[in-house]
Amino acid sequence: QVQLVESGGGLVQPGGSLRLSCTASGRTIRDYAMGWFRQASGKEREFVAAITWISDRTTYADFVKGRFTISRENAKDTVYLQMNSLKPEDPAVYYCNAGGRYADGRYYPTKYWGQGTQVTVSS
Numbered sequence: 001q002v003q004l005v006e007s008g009g010g011l012v013q014p015g016g017s018l019r020l021s022c023t024a025s026g027r028t029i030r031d032y033a034m035g036w037f038r039q040a041s042g043k044e045r046e047f048v049a050a051i052t053w054i055s056d057r058t059t060y061a062d063f064v065k066g067r068f069t070i071s072r073e074n075a076k077d078t079v080y081l082q083m084n085s086l087k088p089e090d091p092a093v094y095y096c097n098a099g100g101r102y103a104d105g106r107y108y109p110t111k112y113w114g115q116g117t118q119v120t121v122s123s
Contacts, residue, residue, distance in 0.1 A: 002027040002098050002112050009094060009117030012086055016121070020081040022096030022114055029053075030074035032099040035107045036081045038092035039116075049081060050100065050107035059107055063089075086121045093118050 008020040022034070035050035049070040050059045058070050069082040079096055093116040097109040 002029060002032075004096050004098055004112060004114035006094060006096055006114040006117040009119045011120045011122060013123050014086060014088055014121055016086050017082070017084045018086065018119060020083065020094055020096075020117060020119075022079045022081075024077040024098060028074075029077050029079070029098050033102050033107065034070075034072060034079045035097040035100050035109055036070060036079075036094060037097060037109065038090075038094045038119075040092040043092075045095070047107060048094070050102070051079065052102060057102070059102075059105060083119070086119075088121055091119055091121050 002024050003026045004022055004024055006022050012018055031053050033052050036048040037045050038048050039045040047061050051070045051072055067085045072079045095116045096114050098112040099110045101108045
């Protein structure tokens with residue numbers, strides 16, 4: 001069973017950048033599609049971005065297109081989320097998900113979640 005650990009969250013000013021990492025253990029994720037989700041206080045968890053296992057396709061939520069980039073380094077069993085031009089509406093706990101299914105241009109998550117990393121955007 002795969003375990004996921006997110007890191008890289010923190011406090012950043014509007015317009016700033018952060019790079020989140022999600023590292024797997026227990027099982028390699030190099031043959032898994034991977035996704036990032038976020039959950040703001042009082043809101044439901046929502047999809048942010050996903051990537052196929054060979055990085056041939058990425059998918060983004062409309063609200064992050066052009067600002068966030070998902071990538072992966074299979075040799076390190078790690079997936080990244082580069083977040084640029086952060087906005088006041090981006091604060092949330094960001095979670096990664098492993099092994100989801102890509103269908104109809106969407107990523108359907110599995111039960112494999114990390115514990116999340118907090119992102120705060122404030123001046």
